[in-house]
Amino acid sequence: MNAKPTIAILGGTGDLGSGLAKCWLAAGYKVVIGSRSADKAKSFAKELGGEASGDDNAGAAKAADIVVLAVPFANHEASLREVRDVVQGKIVVDAAVPLVPPKVSVVQLPPEGSAAQIAQRLLGEGVRVVSAFHNVGATKLHQGGRADCDVLVFGDDKASRDIVIELASKVASAGIDGGVLANSAAAEALTSVLIGINRRYKVPGAGIRITGLPAAGQ
Amino acid sequence: MNAKPTIAILGGTGDLGSGLAKCWLAAGYKVVIGSRSADKAKSFAKELGGEASGDDNAGAAKAADIVVLAVPFANHEASLREVRDVVQGKIVVDAAVPLVPPKVSVVQLPPEGSAAQIAQRLLGEGVRVVSAFHNVGATKLHQGGRADCDVLVFGDDKASRDIVIELASKVASAGIDGGVLANSAAAEALTSVLIGINRRYKVPGAGIRITGLPAAGQ
Numbered sequence: 001m002n003a004k005p006t007i008a009i010l011g012g013t014g015d016l017g018s019g020l021a022k023c024w025l026a027a028g029y030k031v032v033i034g035s036r037s038a039d040k041a042k043s044f045a046k047e048l049g050g051e052a053s054g055d056d057n058a059g060a061a062k063a064a065d066i067v068v069l070a071v072p073f074a075n076h077e078a079s080l081r082e083v084r085d086v087v088q089g090k091i092v093v094d095a096a097v098p099l100v101p102p103k104v105s106v107v108q109l110p111p112e113g114s115a116a117q118i119a120q121r122l123l124g125e126g127v128r129v130v131s132a133f134h135n136v137g138a139t140k141l142h143q144g145g146r147a148d149c150d151v152l153v154f155g156d157d158k159a160s161r162d163i164v165i166e167l168a169s170k171v172a173s174a175g176i177d178g179g180v181l182a183n184s185a186a187a188e189a190l191t192s193v194l195i196g197i198n199r200r201y202k203v204p205g206a207g208i209r210i211t212g213l214p215a216a217g218q
Numbered sequence: 219m220n221a222k223p224t225i226a227i228l229g230g231t232g233d234l235g236s237g238l239a240k241c242w243l244a245a246g247y248k249v250v251i252g253s254r255s256a257d258k259a260k261s262f263a264k265e266l267g268g269e270a271s272g273d274d275n276a277g278a279a280k281a282a283d284i285v286v287l288a289v290p291f292a293n294h295e296a297s298l299r300e301v302r303d304v305v306q307g308k309i310v311v312d313a314a315v316p317l318v319p320p321k322v323s324v325v326q327l328p329p330e331g332s333a334a335q336i337a338q339r340l341l342g343e344g345v346r347v348v349s350a351f352h353n354v355g356a357t358k359l360h361q362g363g364r365a366d367c368d369v370l371v372f373g374d375d376k377a378s379r380d381i382v383i384e385l386a387s388k389v390a391s392a393g394i395d396g397g398v399l400a401n402s403a404a405a406e407a408l409t410s411v412l413i414g415i416n417r418r419y420k421v422p423g424a425g426i427r428i429t430g431l432p433a434a435g436q
Contacts, residue, residue: 105397105401106397106398107400107401107404108400109327109403113325137430148429176415178411178414178415179323179324179411179415179418180324182325182326183324183325183410183411183414185325185327185403185407186407186408186410187411189401189403189407192404193396193401193405194428196397197395197396197397197431201395201431207428208426208427209426209427209429210412210425210426211366211426212366212367212422212424212425213421213424214419214421
């Protein structure tokens, strides 16, 4: 990919998805909003303006180089099945967090280890699954800024991680290479911890920053 | 406890354990170094000086108000069994991280969910297990300073969490209330991620900081 990749965001009308869309549009990427309803996606893309378009989830995934999954965990598996055929050979960025209502502030990881590993198993080895954006509060993104936190990026393919680390740098303070996909459990679990911290410390969007890195990585 | 509690550190001659000991001694706490060998513990305590003493693990646990477990995961269960009887009614602070050599930079959580939950099950409900200090690099502690990171503190009893948050503030930038004990999985998993970050970014001690908190909590 020499030119900037086109990014589909499934769940792109949601809180996180639309926040990511705003950041990447502002950074000059083409964004295709995906939703279960093509009409809803199209009218939302019109609101966003710029290089945004909209389609149903499968259509959006088909049109893009990189497909970001920003759907609630309850729709995670269904969304993966819906796009499995059209994402072969592509990078799928899974931002799903395995929250189990009502106790969303209690860590309850799935038996498979993480949502990301569920995605990789469902999509098969022809898809490079990268996991990221679990701990990004959307508030700042909607205000037109980057989130004041680091984004841990996981995946079994280093080159794909690097592409997503670049995307993360448009959304938050920095993308940080978190290693293999199995490590996604750490960031997914951390989301429940941060939800609890938001409540206990009465803040809108706690995040994490990795300390001890060289200044350029901060 | 009106006076400062006496703290036993099992695995107190190890890298993390001895680093914690130095910080708490400097902050005016009485510290009992625990080791499998009472002689080794006693001679190490003499080196530390100040209010340090040493004993075998069970003796150290018996003498203290708060018992910190800083042993390698391979000795975790054996150490818990060794002190089970003498820690009833006390706070046990578990710093064990379920690393599975040789792939210590890959998250491999135990089937029970976390090392902390294993500890609570083994010690029984008469012990208030709190989990903390998983992500603290010991290098800074040995240099006489506090680590440049936050310490996530987990436990099912809020008052016990608050006591350990106070202890964490002597060792690192701040202790942060991470919620129930099950949430320890997040910090335990994060340790493998940070070990990998140390390697990839060539740094000695990556840690985490919680962003988005009021300034006083930072």
